[in-house]
Amino acid sequence: MSERKAINKYYPPDYDPIAAEKALKKSAKTLKTRQKDVVTIRLMTPFSMRCLKCSEYIPQSRKFNGKKQLLPERYLNTIKVFRLSIRCPRCNHVISFRTDPKTADYVMEGGAERNGGKTVQEQGQVESAEQTLERLVRERKAADHAALGGNSGDRHEQLEARLAQTQREQQQEEELERLLLQRKRVRSSQGDSGRDSSENESDLEQAAEAALQKQSRPFRALLPPPAPVQSSRGTREPRRRTHLGCGGGRDHRVRREQ
Known part of the structure; x- marks a missing residue:
């Protein structure tokens, strides 16, 4: 790197500083x-x-x-x-x-x-900025008109009806969730299937079905499947089997003989 940084510069014998200055001025003008x-x-x-x-x-x-x-x-x-x-x-x-x-x-x-066919500009398909804005505004108005059912005069009434419908659906969902949670608590608190538990479950099922009939079909899928119907003969408790060993059987026979 030291040979590149020359301190002393070479000037030829025929060097004219005035001519060099004129050349610099000329190049500056061109720039x-x-x-x-x-x-x-x-x-x-x-x-x-x-x-x-x-x-x-x-x-x-x-x-x-x-x-x-x-x-x-x-x-x-x-x-x-x-x-x-x-x-x-x-x-x-x-x-x-x-x-x-x-x-x-x-x-x-x-x-x-x-070469080739006509360009887009020659075909006359070019839109100005004002035309583009007008077209977008018309499309937006048409979309709003179609979304509101075509009656522009009753927009507020339609919006209020939609709001009331959504509120009713939310209330029905909350009621259904409350009934399902109550049924789950009853099942967890009562382990044995007695008469009281069956009556409570039937009451909850009737309340849930009544709530489902008031609302639309999609909410019916939230209920669990109903309990199986009991037969006319009634339910029988399963027999308890006692497993006796050899020694236990002999003791029982001896006691009977006595």
């Missing part, structure tokens, strides 16, 4: 008058085109060393518009085209013509 908005870039053609001077066909995505220039116009006061310029590879003719943010495409300016 001041240079167009700052024009930049040399590497670009590819966004579409196929034909040169108007030599009829040379330039395919799409062909690479060129071109110029990019910032134009003073803006789209929606924020989006910048650029002009791109290239030269024909055959006759060196200048071909220019610019960006079009409105249609998300490019517009041919001069030097060549675009």
Whole structure:
């Protein structure tokens, strides 16, 4: 690194400081008058085109060393518009085209013509900002009108009816949850299945069915399946089996004999 940082600089014998100063002033003027908005870039053609001077066909995505220039116009006061310029590879003719943010495409300016069908702008399908806003407002109004059933005059009444319906559904859900929780507590507190527990369960089932009949069908799926119906003969308690060993059986026989 030390050999690069030379302290002493070489001046030739014919060095003229006045001429060097003039050259610096001239280069400074050229830098001041240079167009700052024009930049040399590497670009590819966004579409196929034909040169108007030599009829040379330039395919799409062909690479060129071109110029990019910032134009003073803006789209929606924020989006910048650029002009791109290239030269024909055959006759060196200048071909220019610019960006079009409105249609998300490019517009041919001069030097060549675009190959293919008509663009979106030529077809007349381009909307201005005001037209776009009007269309969105109309679509929003139509959606609100359809959501409210088509009667724009009774909007408040329809909203109140919807609110009352949702409140009723919430109350019915709370009542059903309370009944199910009460039934669960009764089952957990009474382990044996006696007459009292069966009566309580039947009362709870009737109350739950009455609550379900008042509301819509989706809430019926929340109830557990009903208890099985008892037969007409009644329920019998299972017989208790006693397992006696050999010794126990002999003692029992001896006692009977005595």
